[in-house]
Amino acid sequence: MSTRALLALATAASSVRAAVHIWPNPHLDTLEFLRFDTINMGNSIPTFASESRTTNDADGKNRNNAADWIRTAYHDMATYNIEDGTGGLDASIQFEMDRDENPGDGFSNTITFFQSLYATDDDVAQYVSLADLIALGLVSALEMNDGPSLPFRGGRIDATEANAPGVPNPTQSVEEHTASFARQGFNATEMIELIACGHSFGGVQNAAFPLVVDKVDGSAQGNVPFDSTPLHFDNNIATEFLDGTTQNPLVVSKNVSALSDARIFASDGNVTISA
Ligand code: HEM
Known part of the structure; x- marks a missing residue:
């Protein structure tokens, strides 16, 4: 059972309303919930695990959330400049979706789903950046579809504006x-x-x-x-x-x-x- 579920159980049993999270901290607790609670456990929020396995053929044959999430994470980080430290996986993609280097609806599909989590769960809205959701989406997409388990660390801070362009396109040499x-x-x-x-x-x-x-x-x-x-x-x-x-x-x-x-x-x- 997750920390979140245990806390909810303890709170209900004692009829005491907890004002704040105690352990380990609300940010980690919420990320752990998003990553590891593969069954909804009475929560209204869709889990990353189940959604990352979803084929969205309503959007078109062979489409799937995992592919959209992985491509979104890559296009977000592809603006990184190792020389000056600018860009990277910081959710700036939300300001870059109309660029020629980001064609297709995979980015808006992804961002719309992740932002919908803010409306359905107060802790996600309060504690988890969009950049962390994008990174977690990549990790879940791989883990839940026969890929390797990657180490994940939270704490990314969202960009407030677009980064410099930098996504490769297939006609380059x-x-x-x-x-x-x-x-x-x-x-x-x-x-x-x-x-x-x-x-x-x-x-x-x-x-x-x-x-x-x-x-x-x-x-x-x-x-x-x-x-x-x-x-x-x-x-x-x-x-x-x-x-x-x-x-x-x-x-x-x-x-x-x-x-x-x-x-x-x-x-x-x-x-x-x-x-
Ligand atoms: C030279 C580098 C790359 C080029 C030129 C390139 C090009 C493309 C193109 C043209 C598409 C089709 C997009 C669409 O029709 O919506 C695509 C899809 C995709 N790319 Fe790349 N890509 C590159 C690198 C990468 C990397 C490094 C990743 C991830 C690690 C990645 C992940 C994906 C995924 C998952 C899709 C499928 C998206 C979907 O089905 O919705 N790509 N790529």
Whole structure:
């Protein structure tokens, strides 16, 4: 049983209204509740665990919350500049959604869901920043869909304005991508690893990239998946690339200028993508 549930039980049993949280502190307590209470336990708030497993085909075929949350976390942090410490995972994405580098409705889907938690739970509204919710969304999306368990630490402070632009786009060259990821704090090997992990989920929408993919089942919102298992964290993004069966639009699209995954995965002679 969670700390929150125990506290609620203790309060009800003694008929004493607790004025403040006592242990460990309200911020950590609320983050723990969001991360670990995989069953709603009588709370009205939807859990990260259940929502991160949700496919939202109402938004278009092959769409899922996990992919939207992971892409949102990456686009939020991709503004990070390791030289001057600006940007990073600070929820500035909420001020950057109309930029050309952030096409598609995945960001608004994500931010709308996370902000809805503020309306349904007073503790979340009071103690947890949007940046922490975005980071927790990434961790939950991976953990709940066969990915690794990542260490999570709270305490991010929300930006109050947009950061400098900095999200990569698929028509850039490998050299531009390498420089972009270096500015974000990643070397060339980490760039390949990070993209392969991210693109284990979801795919490309016609609405966002009409020159890269056609509509799926007549809907511009549907995804053409990056691999055969777009709802699961696994190696298929890499194995299908290597065995030539991949349907990843950023590898096989007729728009050859947008084949960024093909260029990046092969940029070290397939050493990293084969590892
Ligand atoms: C050179 C770097 C990258 C490029 C050019 C790139 C490009 C793209 C494009 C064009 C899409 C389709 C978006 C849409 O149609 O809505 C996409 C989707 C996605 N990207 Fe990336 N990406 C890059 C790096 C990353 C990284 C590092 C991550 C995470 C670690 C990531 C995670 C995702 C996810 C999860 C989706 C699927 C979104 C969905 O299905 O709703 N990407 N990416």
